[in-house]
Amino acid sequence: MDPRFKISNREALMGIGLAVLNFIWWYAFSYGLGGKPVKEYHYIWGLPAWFFYSCVAGFIVFSILVYIMVKFFFTEVPFEDVPDLENLKEEKR
Amino acid sequence: MNWEVIVPLLAFLIGMFLVGIYTSRKVESGSGFLQDYFLGGRHLGGFVLAMTMVATYGSASSFIGGPGIAYKLGLGWVLLAMAQLVTGYFTLAVLGKKFAIVARKIDAVTLIDFLKARYENKWVVILSAASISIFLFSSTAAQWIGGGRLIESFTGVSYPVALLIFSFSVLVYVIAGGFRAVVITDTLMGIVMFVGTLIILAGTIIAGGGVPHIISTLAAENPNLITPFGADKSLTPLYVSSFWLLVGIGVVGLPQISVRAMSYKNSKAMHQAMIIGTFVIGFIMLGMHLTGVFGRVVIPGVEIGDKVMPMLALKVLPGWLAGIVLAAPLAAVMSTVNAILLIVSSSIVKDIYINYIKPEASQQSVKRLSFSVTAIIGILVFIVSLYPPDLLIWLNLFSFGGLEAAFIWPVVLGLYWKRGNAAGAVGSIVTGVLSYVLLDTFAPNLWGMHTVVVPVALSLAAYVILSLISKNSAQSSLGKQGII
Numbered sequence: 057m058d059p060r061f062k063i064s065n066r067e068a069l070m071g072i073g074l075a076v077l078n079f080i081w082w083y084a085f086s087y088g089l090g091g092k093p094v095k096e097y098h099y100i101w102g103l104p105a106w107f108f109y110s111c112v113a114g115f116i117v118f119s120i121l122v123y124i125m126v127k128f129f130f131t132e133v134p135f136e137d138v139p140d141l142e143n144l145k146e147e148k149r
Numbered sequence: 150m151n152w153e154v155i156v157p158l159l160a161f162l163i164g165m166f167l168v169g170i171y172t173s174r175k176v177e178s179g180s181g182f183l184q185d186y187f188l189g190g191r192h193l194g195g196f197v198l199a200m201t202m203v204a205t206y207g208s209a210s211s212f213i214g215g216p217g218i219a220y221k222l223g224l225g226w227v228l229l230a231m232a233q234l235v236t237g238y239f240t241l242a243v244l245g246k247k248f249a250i251v252a253r254k255i256d257a258v259t260l261i262d263f264l265k266a267r268y269e270n271k272w273v274v275i276l277s278a279a280s281i282s283i284f285l286f287s288s289t290a291a292q293w294i295g296g297g298r299l300i301e302s303f304t305g306v307s308y309p310v311a312l313l314i315f316s317f318s319v320l321v322y323v324i325a326g327g328f329r330a331v332v333i334t335d336t337l338m339g340i341v342m343f344v345g346t347l348i349i350l351a352g353t354i355i356a357g358g359g360v361p362h363i364i365s366t367l368a369a370e371n372p373n374l375i376t377p378f379g380a381d382k383s384l385t386p387l388y389v390s391s392f393w394l395l396v397g398i399g400v401v402g403l404p405q406i407s408v409r410a411m412s413y414k415n416s417k418a419m420h421q422a423m424i425i426g427t428f429v430i431g432f433i434m435l436g437m438h439l440t441g442v443f444g445r446v447v448i449p450g451v452e453i454g455d456k457v458m459p460m461l462a463l464k465v466l467p468g469w470l471a472g473i474v475l476a477a478p479l480a481a482v483m484s485t486v487n488a489i490l491l492i493v494s495s496s497i498v499k500d501i502y503i504n505y506i507k508p509e510a511s512q513q514s515v516k517r518l519s520f521s522v523t524a525i526i527g528i529l530v531f532i533v534s535l536y537p538p539d540l541l542i543w544l545n546l547f548s549f550g551g552l553e554a555a556f557i558w559p560v561v562l563g564l565y566w567k568r569g570n571a572a573g574a575v576g577s578i579v580t581g582v583l584s585y586v587l588l589d590t591f592a593p594n595l596w597g598m599h600t601v602v603v604p605v606a607l608s609l610a611a612y613v614i615l616s617l618i619s620k621n622s623a624q625s626s627l628g629k630q631g632i633i
Contacts, residue, residue, distance in 0.1 A: 058250070060246060061250075064245050064247035064250070065565070067242060067245055068243045068247070071238060071239055071241075071242020071243050071245070072242075072243065074238065075235045075238075075397070082228075083386070086377045087377060090376055090378075091377075094373075097375070099364070102360030102361035102362075102363070102364050104376075106377060107227070107228070107375075107377075110228060110231070110377075111227060111231045111435060112435070114234070115231065115234060115435055118431075119424075122238045122423055122424055123424050131416075132416045132417055133246060133250075133416055134416075135246070135249050135415060136253060
C-alpha cells in the first residue's frame with residue numbers, strides 16, 4: 057500500500073474523533089446546563105451559561121483544537137507521485 | 150431608491166465583473182483547459198481554499214433565512230446552527246490527503262471522474278450525473294430567485310430587471326473565468342461575508358443596549374427564547390442533534406464541496422484551510438444567527454422572517470455601511486450559484502459528453518462546448534426563475550439532503566473500503582434518493598429526527614449489503630494497482 061495512505065487513514069480517524077468530541081461538548085453544555093429552569097440560569101458576559109459554554113466557548117475551543125491537531129498531529133506529504141515514495145518517513149514538521 | 154445603499158452594492162457587482170474578465174485571460178493562456186476551467190488547475194492555497202469552501206457552503210439561508218428563524222425561535226436555533234462548525238474541518242479531514250492523492254493518480258477533475266474510475270460502471274456514472282444535474286439545477290434556480298429578490302428589495306427595480314442584473318453578473322464571470330474566477334471571487338465574497346457579520350453583530354448589540362440588557366428583555370418577553378428548546382418548545386434535543394448529519398458531517402457527500410478536496414495545491418494548503426475554514430464558518434454562523442435573536446429586541450414584531458436581516462441592517466447601520474453588509478447575502482448567493490453552475494456543466498460536458506458520446510473530441514471543441522453549456526444552463530435557470538414552476542420548488546426541497554444520501558457512502562466508502570463495488574454504489578444512490586423523496590413526502594421528520602437521517606442509514610445498508618453479496622466482489626482495478 058502507498059505509505060501515504062496510512063497517514064491519511066490515521067488523520068481521517070482523528071477528524072472523526074474531533075467531531076465526536078465536538079458533539080459531546082456541544083450537547084453536554086447545552087442540554088446539561090440549559091435544561092434547568094430559566095430562574096436558575098447563570099450568566100456569563102450577559103449570555104446564559106449554557107449558551108456561552110456550548111456555542112461561544114465551544115467555537116473558540118474547537119478552533120484551537122483544530123489548530124493543535126493540524127499543527128502537531130498531521131503530517132505533510134507530497135500529493136504527486138515521487139520516486140522515493142517508499143522511503144517516505146512519517147516525519148513531523 | 151436609497152442611493153447610499155445601492156452604491157456599495159453596485160461597486161461590489163462591478164468588482165466581481167472585473168475579476169471575471171481578468172482571470173479569463175489566465176485560463177486562455179494556460180494549458181490543460183478542462184483541468185483549469187473546472188478545477189482551477191489544482192493550485193489552491195490554504196486561504197483561498199478555506200474561503201471558497203465557506204462561500205460555497207454559506208448560502209442565502211445563512212444570512213437571510215436562518216437568522217430570520219433565530220429571530221422567531223431564540224437561542225435554540227443558534228445552537229442548531231452551530232452544528233455547522235464541523236463542516237470547516239470534517240470534510241477536509243475525512244476526504245483528506247487520500248482523495249487528493251487518488252484524484253491525481255487517476256487524473257480526476259470531477260467527483261464523477263472519481264466514481265467512474267473507482268467503480269468502472271456505466272450506471273454509476275449516469276445515475277450520478279443525472280442526480281447531480283437535476284438536484285443542483287433546482288437548487289441553483291432557488292438561489293437564483295433569492296438573488297433576484299434581494300436585488301429587488303434593495304434597489305426597488307422590478308423583479309424581472311433585478312433577475313436580469315443578477316444573472317448577467319453571475320454568468321459573465323462564470324463563463325469567462327471558470328473555476329479559477331469562481332475561487333477568486335469566492336475568496337473576496339468570503340471576506341465580505343466575514344466583515345459583514347462582524348459589523349452587523351456589533352451594530353445590533355449597540356442598538357439593543359448591550360448583551361445583558363438584550364437577554365433580560367428577551368427573557369421578560371418569553372423565557373423560552375433563552376433556553377435551548379425554542380420559543381414554542383419545538384426544538385427537541387433529538388431533532389436539533391439530527392442536524393449534525395444534515396448540515397455537519399453529511400456535507401462530505403455534496404459534490405460542490407467534495408470537488409474542493411481535489412483542488413488543493415499541497416498538504417500545507419489543506420492544513421491551513423482546515424484551521425481558517427473552521428474559524429470563519431464558526432464565526433459567520435454564530436454571529437449571523439445571534440444577530441437574528443438580538444434583532445428581536447431592536448426591531449420587535451417583524452412577521453416575515455426573511456425581512457429581519459435587511460430591516461435590521463437599515464435600522465442599526467448608516468446607509469453606506471448597510472450597503473456593505475447587505476452585499477454579504479448577495480455574495481453568499483452568488484458564490485453558491487456559480488459553484489453549482491460549474492458542477493452541473495462539468496457533469497454534462499465531462500462526465501456524459503466526453504465519456505460516452507465523443508471521447509475523441511478536440512481541445513478546441515471541448516472548450517467551445519464548456520462555454521456554451523454553462524451559458525445555456527444559466528439562461529435556462531434565468532427563464533425558470535422568472536416564473537418558477539411548482540416542480541422546481543418541489544425538487545429543490547430535496548437537493549441538499551438528497552445529494553447527501555446519494556453520495557456520502559459511494560464517496561467515503563469508495564475511498565476507504567476495498568470491498569465496495571458498483572452494485573453497492575448503484576444501490577446506495579438509488580436507495581438514498583428514493584427513500585429521501587418518499588420519506589419527505591409521506592413521513593417528514595420521522596421519529597422526531599430530520600428527514601435526512603433514515604435515508605443516509607438506508608443507503609449505508611444498501612451499499613454494504615449489495616457490495617458483500619454481489620458476485621463481482623473481486624478487487625477493482627484501482628484496488629489491484631494499489632491506488633485505493
